[in-house]
Amino acid sequence: MSSVPSISATTETHVDKIKHLAKDPFAPSVTVHPTTSPRDTSRDVTLPDLPELFDPDFLNKLLPKIDTSISSPKAPESKKSAFMDALDKEENKQFTQNLAHGFKSTGSATVDAFNGLNPQTAHADYDRLLARSWSADPLATLKIIWNLRSIHEGKSEREGFYRAWGWLYRNHPRTAILNLSALTEPLIEKKLKKKANKEDGDDDDDLVLVGDEPKERVVRGMSHGYWKDPLNLLILAASGELNSCTQTFSSLHAPKTEKTMISQPQRAGRRVPYNGVRRSKSTNSAGGHRGHKVVNKNAPKPTTSGEERIAQALQRDAENSAKAKEERAKRDEKARKGIEELINTSQPFKALFVCVARMFADALERDVRILEQIADPATADDERINLSFQLSLAAKFAPSLGGTHDRKSNISSAIAALLGERNALHVQYAPPSPRHAIPVEQMHNLRMAYTRWVISPLRRFMQIPELYMSTNRWNQLPYQRVGSTCMQKNKKLFIKHDKARFSKYLRDVASGKRTISGATLLPHTLLMEALDASDDGSGNPEEMAVVEAQWKTLVEKLREAGTLEDCLAICDVSGSMGSLGSHRGWKGPIDPIYPAIALSLVLSQVSREPWKDRFITFSESPEIVKLNPADGFIESVRRMGSANWGMNTDFNAVFLKLILPLAISNKLPKDEMIKRLFVFSDMEFDESTTFVGDLKETWTTEHEKVAKAFAEAGYEVPEIVYWNLNGAEGSKPVQADWEGVVCLSGFSPNMLKTFMEDGGVEALQEEMEKMEVVEVEQADGETVITTKPEKQKMTPEIFLQKALGKPSYATLVVED
Structure with a gap:
């Protein structure tokens, strides 16, 4: 992700920050002569002959642009048939699981793809959804794929994006590679606003510089993805895991060891569920309780001393480590040879390899030139601050020598060669002739200079938290520079190694003196942590404080996008959604109930009064939930976790047994009716037991029944946002051209921004207003026909245009 580095440590004053800027970032980090060298490796770090690496026009050479000026003749329009239309409509009917x-489809291939691609989508559905959508609108499909990844303006779905990009790479390789840089470029505008008496921490997984900046400064923007995405795609392509949408991504996940294969239920055997009833203690195969070691008192005592047993254990560990290292080396060498073969035999893969290397080289060259200006003694302090705002996070995620991506692909060698050609490495270097590879000795020189003069200085200057963690300098770690995910994953380590400083930092966060990152986290992950932290009321105070603070940051940053007015969340808590507590011991798809509750909580907290802190749950019967802001996030989650919900999914009852009767009994004026409702559900609604008018014997969706009931009562049905938390195979509640509805999916709250930014969807409706014909009878009895503008009602198709019409998607282009 694009980023701006922070240069303030937890206890630094402004003078300290300026001193840090004035330090020479290129000075050696150590003064002791190292005893080992990257040259000592037995790996082959050279590259095959690759002249395209140094050619800016590599893509046109490897994957020439297809001439689309000569189009094939259009097929004659098929004859219309009322019978076939009726047959198609019949074929499109589908029951929910509850009848x-x-x-089956919304009637729009692009809306189906936009709504169907989400974290729960079956891998086999990607090909079908993307192929149909591409046939209908290639550019919209390309934007849907990027929206799937977009951390700040989309669904923030990483591996789902890899799967969709893999489809693009197989079918339209030039378009896939040409647009790859749109993952890391700062295409999303970001304005950093200085808050009174606060130091701004990072509002995402980025690092933010703070100091005496103006109240508002336009800084380097945010990106749809992050710099590790291109490297991951390269490894997936090399391993053959992008060859179909159904492949598992084993190359991105460390193989399970005996230790990691211990079941989660064993580790969590003493947990208590959230209905307040303790589980019966199950036993393991040895007769003991799960999670407890069984001691055999009759076992013979060991004959060796404690020292001997320790020595034997250390010996076993050393042997196992050596064996694992040897096996890893064999796997890495096999992967490297596979990449070399692909470079020599596959034009698309060669283009991908060159593209990823050049993306990193371009960004690192730019960043190191900026760093040289910052290090220049002639540069003023204010200018140093301005320059530091322009740095990317390429150096943080660039492949390190000997790291996973380097071992498997030698991509570090390609980046180093490019930087050497551009004189960015402080070494004498000339690129090889087209028919010669770079000699091994020269390649080692380039790789060492890549680390010494580019990667290390940039990482030190930005004070990347991992530098402190990997060298056990916990007491120097600047916590406000820790990204969202890093904080979420490593808070236990911060407590273990630096509890006093970390606790003080959290107290400062709670008092408003400091900020904590959290805006890029998905709400349901914090919900699950809140459930764990409040389990038995014995959660670690520091861990609970982190969860509370990150949730607060997530909500506050979302509020900065705009406002949500006159809307409520409707949260499906029925049996088909799963149950709270099911995440323990389960590594498969997340039960929809987690994002349903989490997104309902988010929406209720970003809404304005009087809709703030309220939402509706439904299962057997609808229930209004009113949150107490004083409770905090974890306590609110705990209260919800103890609620007694039913198994049914009576969606219809929310409208016909709660909202509409409430309006009628209180004689609510039409303009006071709630305007928009967000339905967070798996869409597996029950068949309604309430029939309206003559709809009993016809194929009528629950939405149509609700709309008819409201119309008969003299009210206009609120705009309904159907937010799908299930995959793509489920029944669709509406059609793409139906008015007054929106279709969304995924677990990220950032899609709410489309309703909040620049006047939200209302602004788009005004832009698309249509003219309504009106007959006016004048005093002389004559009737005059005139027109007046009528606001266009929202449809799933119109909302799709709004979501994909953002400036951050404007650079995406289709070329094959």
């Missing part, structure tokens, strides 16, 4: 009426 409510719905549709």
Whole structure:
């Protein structure tokens, strides 16, 4: 992700920050002569003959642009048939799991893809959804793929994006590679606003510089993805895991060891569920309780001393470590040879390899030139601050020598060669002739200079938290520079190694003196942590404080996008959604109930009064939930976790047994009716037991029944946002051209920004207003026909245009 580095440590004053800027970032980090060298490796670090690496026009050479000026003749339009239209409509009917009426498709291939691609989508559905959508609108499909990844403006779905990009790479390789840089470029505008008496921490997984900046400064923007994405895609392509949408991504995940294969239920055997009832203690195969070691008192005592047993254990560990290292080396060498073969035999893969290397080289060259200006004694302090705002995070995620991506692909060698050609490495270097590879000795020189003069200085200057963690300098770690995910994953280590400083930092966060990152986290992950932290009321105070603070940051940053007015969340808590507590011991898909509750909580907290801190749950019967802001996030989650919810999914009852009767009994004026409702559900609604008018014997969706009931009562049905938390195979509640509805999916709250930014969807409706014909009878009895503008009602198709029409998607282009 694009980023701006922070240069303030937890206890630094402004003078300290300026001193840090004035330090020479290129000075050696150590004064002791190292005893080992990267040259000592037995790995082959050279590259095959690759003249395209140094050619800016490599893509046109490897994957020439297809001439689309000569189009094939259009097929004659097929004859219309009322019978076939009726047959198609019949074929599109689909029941929900609970026998409510719905549709197989929304009637729009792009809306189906936009709504169907989400964290729960079956891998086999990607090909179908993307192929149909591409046939209908290639550019919209390309934007849907990027929206799937977009951390700040989309669904923030990483591996789902890899799967979709893999489809693009197989079918349209030039378009896939040409647009790859749109993952890391700062295409999303970001304004850093200085808050009174606060130091701004990072509002995402980025690092933010703070100091005496103006109240508002336009800084380097944010990106859809992060710099590790291109490296991951390269490894997936090399391993063959992008060859189909159904492949597992084993190359991105460390193989399970005996230790990691211990079941989670064993580790969590003493946990208590959230209905307040303790589970019966199950036993393991040895007769003991799960999670407890069984001691055999009759076992013979060991004959060796404690020292001997320790020595034997250390010996075993050393042997196992050596064996694992040898096996890893064999796997890495096999992967490297596979990449070399692909470079020599596959034009698309060669283009991908060159593209990733050049992306990093371009960014690192730019950043190191900026760093040289910052290090120049003639540069003023204010200018140093301005320059530091322009640095990216390429150096943080660039492949380190001997790291996973380097061992498997030698991509570090390609980046180093490019930087050497551009004189960015402080070494004498000339690129090889087209028919010669770089000699091994020269390659070692380039790789060492890549680390010494580019990667290390940039990482030290930005004070990347991992530098402190890997060298056990916990007491120097600047916590406000820790990204969202890093903080979430490593808070236990911070407590273990630096509890006093970390606790003080959290107290400062709670008092408003400091900020904590959290804006890029998905709400349901914090919800699950809140459930764990409040389990038995015995959660670690520091861990609970982190969860509370990160949730607060997530909500506050979302509020900065705009406002949500006149809307409520409707949260499906029925049996088909799963149950709270099911995440323990389960590594498969997340039960939809987690994002349903989490997103409902988010929406209720970003809404304005009087809709703030309220939402509706439904299962057997609808229930209004009112949150107490004084409770905090964890306590609110705990209270919800103890609620007694039913198994049914009576969606219809929310409208016909709660909202509409409430309006009628209180004689609510039409303009006071709630305007928009967000339905967070798996969409597996029950068949309604309430029939309206003559709809009993016809194929009628639950939405149509609700709309008809409201119309008969003299009210306009609120705009309904159907937020799908299930995959793509489920029944669709509406059609793409139906008015007054929106279709969304995924677990990220950032899609709410489309309703909040620049006047939200209302602004788009005004832009698309249509003219309504009106007959006016004048005093002389004559009737005059005139027109007046009428706001266009929202449809799933119109919302799709709004979501994909953001400036950050404007650079995406289709070329094959």
